[in-house]
Amino acid sequence: xxxxxxxxxxxxxxxxxxxxxxxxxxxxxxxxxxxxxxxxxxxxxxxxxxxxxxxxxxxxxxxxxxxxxxxxxxxxxxxxxxxxxxxxxxxxxxxxxxxxxxxxxxxxxxxxxxxxxxxxxxxxxxxxxxxxxxxxxxxxxxxxxxxxxxxxxxxxxxxxxxxxxxxxxxxxxxxxxxxxxxxxxxxxxxxxxxxxxxxxxxxxxxxxxxxxxxxxxxxxxxxxxxxxxxxxxxxxxxxxxxxxxxxxxxxxxxxxxxxxxxxxxxxxxxxxxxxxxxxxxxxxxxxxxxxxxxxxxxxxxxxxxxxxxxxxxxxxxxxxxxxxxxxxxxxxxxxxxxxxxxxxxxxxxxxxxxx
Numbered sequence: 424x425x426x427x428x429x430x431x432x433x434x435x436x437x438x439x440x441x442x443x444x445x446x447x448x449x450x451x452x453x454x455x456x457x458x459x460x461x462x463x464x465x466x467x468x469x470x471x472x473x474x475x476x477x478x479x480x481x482x483x484x485x486x487x488x489x490x491x492x493x494x495x496x497x498x499x500x501x502x503x504x505x506x507x508x509x510x511x512x513x514x515x516x517x518x519x520x521x522x523x524x525x526x527x528x529x530x531x532x533x534x535x536x537x538x539x540x541x542x543x544x545x546x547x548x549x550x551x552x553x554x555x556x557x558x559x560x561x562x563x564x565x566x567x568x569x570x571x572x573x574x575x576x577x578x579x580x581x582x583x584x585x586x587x588x589x590x591x592x593x594x595x596x597x598x599x600x601x602x603x604x605x606x607x608x609x610x611x612x613x614x615x616x617x618x619x620x621x622x623x624x625x626x627x628x629x630x631x632x633x634x635x636x637x638x639x640x641x642x643x644x645x646x647x648x649x650x651x652x653x654x655x656x657x658x659x660x661x662x663x664x665x666x667x668x669x670x671x672x673x674x675x676x677x678x679x680x681x682x683x684x685x686x687x688x689x690x691x692x693x694x695x696x697x698x699x700x701x702x703x704x705x706x707x708x709x710x711x712x713x714x715x716x717x718x719x720x721x722x723x724x725x726x727x728x729x730x731x732x733x734x735x736x737x738x739x740x741x742x743x744x745x746x747x748x749x750x751x752x753x754x755x756x757x758x759x760x761x762x763x764x765x766x767x768x769x770x771x772x773x774x775x776x777x778x
Contacts, residue, residue: 447472447474447479447480447752447775448472448480448773448774448775449472449479449480450480453470453480453482453774454482456770456773456774457470457482457484460770460773461484464766464770465654465760465762466484466485466760467484467485467486467489467495467760468483468484468485468495468501468648468758468760469482469483469484469495469496469497469499469501469677469678469757470482470483470484470678470754470774471497471681471682471753471754471755471756472752472753472754472755472774473682473686473752473753474750474751474753475686475690475751476683476685476686476687476690476691476751476753478679478682481497481678483495483496483497483499487499487646487648487649487759488648488649489651489654490649490657495648495759497677497678497679498638498646498677498679499646499647499648499677500638500640500644500646500647500648500676500677501647501648501675501676501677501740501742501757501758501759502643502647502650502662502672502674502675502737502738502740502742503675503681503735503740503744503757504672504734504735504736504737504740504742505671505672505733505734505735505737506674506676506681506716506733506734506735506742506744507641507670507671507672507674507735508551508607508670508671508672508715508716509716509733510626510630510631510674510684510715511610511626511715512702512714512715512716513629513630513688513693513694513702513715514625514626514629514630515547515551515714516694516698516699516702516714517630517694517698518614518617518618519698519701520694520695520698523618524547524613524617525547526547526548526551526701527546527548528546528547529543529545529546530542530545530547530550530609530613531543533547533612533613533616533617534584534609534612534613534616536581537589537609541556541589541591541592544556544592544596545557545592545596545609547610547613548706548714549596549597549606550606550607550610551606551610551714551715552706552712552713552714553601553602553603553606553707553710553712554596554597554598554599554600554601554706554707555592555596555601555603555606555609556592556593556594556595556598557588557590557592557593557603557605557606557609558590558591558592558593558603558605559587559601559603559604559605560586560588560589560590560605561588561604561605561608562604564586564587573663574663574664574665578665578667579667580608580611580612580615580622580666580667581612583608583665583667584608584609584612587605587608588605588608588609600709600710600712604668604671604672606671607668607670607671607672608670608671610670611667611669611670612667614670621666622641622666622669623640623642623666626641633693634683634684634687634688634693635683636676636680636684637680638675638676638677638680639675639676639677639684640674640675640676641674641675642675643662643675644675647675648740648757649759650662650738650740650759650761651760651761652739653761659739660738660739660761662737662738662740672735672737677757678755678757681742682753685744685753685755686751686753688702689703689731689746689748690748690751702716703731704718705718711732716731716733717731717732718730718731719732721772721775723747723775728747728749729748729749730745730746730747730775731744731745731746731748732745732746732768734767734768736764738761739759739760740757740758740759741756741758741759741762741763741764741767742755742756742757742758742767743756743767743768743770743771745771745772745775747775752775754771754775756770756771
């Protein structure tokens with residue numbers, strides 16, 4: 424994504440070089456960083472910086488709904504897209520701790536109706552690392568069968584697995600990285616099979632409720648920020664999806680909920696040490712990808728530091744949840760105006776100490 428040299432080039436362009444302080448920017452320095460970013464990017468949304476789960480800087484910019492002139496607030500929910508994978512992985516590790524799943528068991532163990540040849544090869548850990556080889560049948564099927572009313576059709580998780588997630592393997596499991604949504608549809612089916620609950624209900628019981636994430640849900644709330652393709656002209660973007668897509672990228676959340684979740688999962692005792700280690704062990708180094716998210720080394724305070732780095736990109740929504748392990752600092756960005764993910768990443772990174 425970016426390293427020290429790439430950051431310093433970008434930071435110089437934004438006027439951020441030399442502004443970093445002991446851990447993360449706060450107060451006037453953070454405001455200056457936000458102001459500099461706004462000069463070059465059409466960011467609207469929420470900026471939240473925290474330490475040990477407590478906010479130390481926050482700022483809202485622009486509107487959650489531009490037409491209605493409804494300002495963005497700290498309580499505004501945004502689609503967090505692929506950060507949903509990270510939450511889902513935490514739930515799976517809870518199930519593993521309860522003895523309900525084994526991440527290294529073939530998926531046929533949990534889905535006996537899945538095709539036997541590939542189901543005996545693909546493991547749950549492969550799915551969580553996006554190295555399963557299961558092809559994205561949804562993308563190819565919808566391209567061949569365009570239907571503007573597709574998302575109005577009733578479709579169960581089991582039906583989706585059969586229709587879109589059961590094709591011939593694109594490669595042998597564990598040999599390539601493929602960020603395919605179908606990995607997570609199968610994961611949804613497994614969670615439902617082992618819990619006897621709908622995915623959303625299981626997630627609420629395992630993760631959302633225990634963490635106290637009151638505004639985190641796979642169902643779009645009435646006050647969800649509006650997604651925009653462009654600001655001039657003002658064009659909205661839709662984000663239609665089936666319920667079984669929630670694990671891959673369908674959750675909504677607020678900056679405060681994400682800060683709380685980062686501290687509990689990454690610093691606290693939400694997961695026992697062995698399970699936390701599994702969550703954070705990189706399984707595909709080329710992508711810095713662990714289970715449901717990334718762990719990478721970035722420069723901060725002039726030294727390489729280890730960060731969890733979760734991002735989300737869906738319709739016009741962009742999100743970053745960056746967390747530095749050594750000092751328990753967190754940066755959360757939520758946006759609804761389709762700016763580039765690279766720009767979002769560099770903005771989040773600039774709010775950490777980088778001198």
